[in-house]
Amino acid sequence: MGQGEGEGEEEALLIGDRSRPSHEKSEIPRDSFHLAYIIYFTLGAGFLLPWNAFITAVDYFSYLYPETSVDRVFALVYMLVCLVSLLLIVAYSHKSDSRVRINIGLILFLLSMLVIPVMDQLYIKGRTGLLPGFYVTVASIALSAVADALAQGGIIGSAGELPERYMQAVVAGTAASGVLVSVLRILTKSIYPQDAHGLRRSANLYFSVSIVVMAICIIFYNVASHLPVIKYYKDIKMQAISEEKNVSSSLTGSAWRSNLWNIVGRVKWFGFGILVIYVVTLSIFPGYITEDVHSQVLRDWYPIILITCYNVFDLVGKSLTAVCLLENSKIAIGACFARVLFYPLFLGCLHGPKFFRTEIPVTVLTCLLGLTNGYLTSVLMIAAPKTVRLQHAETAGIVLVLFLVIGLAAGSVVAWFWVL
DSSP states (O other): OOHHHHHHHHHHHHHHHHHHHOOOOOOOOOOOGGGGHHHHHHHHHHHHHHHHHHHHHHHHHHHHHSSSSSHHHHHHHHHHHHHHHHHHHHHGGGOOOOHHHHHHHHHHHHHHHHHHHHHHHIIIIISSHHHHHHHHHHHHHHHHHHHHHHHHHHHEEEEEEHHHHHHHHHHHHHHHHHHHHHHHHHHHHHHSSSSHHHHHHHHHHHHHHHHHHHHHHHHHHHHHHTTTHHHHHHHHHHHHHHHHHSOOSOOOOOHHHHHHHHHHHHHHHHHHHHHHHHHHHHHHHHIIIIIOOOOOTTHHHHHHHHHHHHHHHHHHHHHHHHTOOOEEEEEEHHHHHHHHGGGHHHHHHHHHGGGGSSHHHHHHHHHHHHHHHHHHHHHEEEEEEEGGGGGHHHHHHHHHHHHHHHHHHHHHHHGGGGGG
16 A cells, blocks of 8 residues: 655655745654654554444344434444544644644543443343433544544644654554454354354454554554654654744734634545445445345344455545545546435435346445545545645544544434435
8 A cells, every 4th residue: 555665755846845944954754664644544443443343243232222222322423523522622622732633532542442341241231221321422432533643643644744654554444444444243143142242252353443543543643753754754754843833923813713714625525525425425335235225145144244345445436546646636536526326326225226236236336435445545634634734634634534524424414314
């Protein structure tokens, strides 16, 4: 998935040139052993892994709380809490340090992941219908959403300050987390019996793996700041900020709001494209795929296979930008809006001709949904931060995540219309 060192250095020069202070350019440090790329890939996987663990353990939560629409409640709570948190972060990001925000976010992720296995051992113990357990689970999802806003906004903002290969690494990492959890789900369903004991062991495995990965992310993130290539670009950013302060007043109050709106204006169409991508995607996945389509042949394997197909093709799409990046942003944004065609196609899988309601059309459409989601997300995430000055790339990244989460929240609401 990585690009060659020569390409990476050429991109680095372009990034530095767009707002590089007027001094002699020093030699760009190499990303030895692609360590920085691996770290950003792992961070991308880390901040989406908790959400993927929750939605992939759907059969466990559905077993515990049979009277609730688990998928849709989880998605709605997660996205709305994350949205509110991001709005606060955008408003006050200039008064806080991104490194502190990211570390707090990763630690909160770790705590939210601990809730499920601890509660299972001390309270649930395989019993069903315990609504207090459901409320605690929803609260842990809300905590995870706050962590997501802190960590994802900061990590994507940080990657936006670097050459495009690092943003591609983060975005591909988000897809890899889905693939990892799906593979774990297939293995556990194959190995463990589908009874109360087997479902408990499966869910505990997902969350245990998430806890381990999150601990690795905390270590990796704090190691990254000491890598020469990362320090090089951080130094450039700090010099750009210093030069900006020399010619303008400190960005506080009305000056900060004016600057923020200027950033939003530059990235808004990229943001609208990302918003539309995730309205379409989340209104179909995972609720429609796990609750509304059925297979007499594959039975309870069917939603698991569909989720895995989506995640694999999402990873393929997000990895393709490492070798073939669409440069025309207008075409990419137009393709985002064209994805609304998935609505009538998936509707046909529910109410259309008999062939459309079989496994092959649903699986093909699910793969296409993942592929287009992954590729277009990666294209827009890479392109948008490059439209602003280097010292504003972090804020641009947070704004993009805000658009993304608005799309996810709206998609979570639209998902309910499949059952109306």
